[in-house]
Amino acid sequence: MRLLLHPTYFPNIVTFAVIAQNEVCWEMEDNYQKQTYRNRCYICTDKGRHLLNIPIKHVGGDHGRQKYKEVLVDNAYPWQRNHWRTLQTAYRTSPFFEFYEDDLAPLYGKPHKFLLDFNLHTISNVCELLQMDMPEAKTSTFEKEPKGKQDCRFLVNAKKDIPTVQENYVQVFGDRHGFIKNTSILDLLFNEGPNALNYLQQQELGSMKE
Template sequence: MHPTYFPNIATFAVIAQNDIQWEVEDNYQKQTYRNRCYICTDLGRLMLSIPVQHVGGEQGRQKYKEVLVDNSYPWQRQHWRTLQTAYRTSPFFEFYEDDIAPLYEHTFEKLLDFNLKTIQSVCDCLQIHMPKQKTIEYRPEPSDVKNSRFLVSSKRKLEIRQEKYVQVFGDRHGFVENTSILDLLFNEGTNALAYLRNQNTNFLNV
């Protein structure tokens, strides 16, 4: 499984229910959850995207673990302000605020390192073990593990049956499914782990 930016609920349900090995030896691809996540705001579903330094020309592709964050733009301040605006009235935002805010106060050089840190922070909030195992080589078709790398695709529609929970702007937009784990954490708080462990993950059997 790929480490992504504050993974969506489907991905975090897999993390909560299984032993995970992180894929860190693959090539970086654009338009995936590697550098984006979706939250709920007063305007509905909103994407938060981390700017990265793209390698072009003769250098060609680069590995995910080598991708650098473009910190010339104050994206961290923007993302945190957006999260504050979206979730300040949620039941558990203040409860977890001090755990999440430091991620937006320190500069990270590499995208992979930042993503792993976001996952670590959520695991700490959920009080579960952070998966540590990483790949040491890229294998297109691994045979001894379940390949869940497809979850990184932001364009792929998952067939999930997600139990509804109360969202801040649910009265305006209805239930918005499979958003970032932050949406579940800020709205459900201490119930989030039980929710993840009860989430159906049949979408893995594709």
């Protein structure tokens, strides 16, 4: 069965394992919600788990709910430069950062208008680096209870701990903080390189129910 997912900013490892192991459809018609991975991801730095947050332009209360696909990135703040510098500092000593940096740097080299479009671009970029197909199916209407799809949209919730068993791999600062699970796919990519896809395909995901 096809799984329904929200596109997020460099998705976490559980979400990317779902993408690697299943046929996926992207939710395109939902409303934007705060406290989700839509505009954030977590990486590992010398200080431990670290948040990278994309600033967005918030609409006023009179406008009511806003569609995710209409959310604008706030480029008045130099978030792209800051995110890329943080990634360089955190992962420049990882085994594969130099191998991938030329492919990832352009994502931070020009402004992006819509958050959803940028997120899909980051996912497509990683899929290409992993040599896997980017899911192309997208919703055209919003369904609270999707028909013919398994609803995995709950994975977007940044405040919900997903009860999965994740196999440890060597992280740059693992000797200081121990293994930090379910970080951004970038952490796995920079540390495991070409083995990242095999790692994702081997992860035990269970039933993936909320």
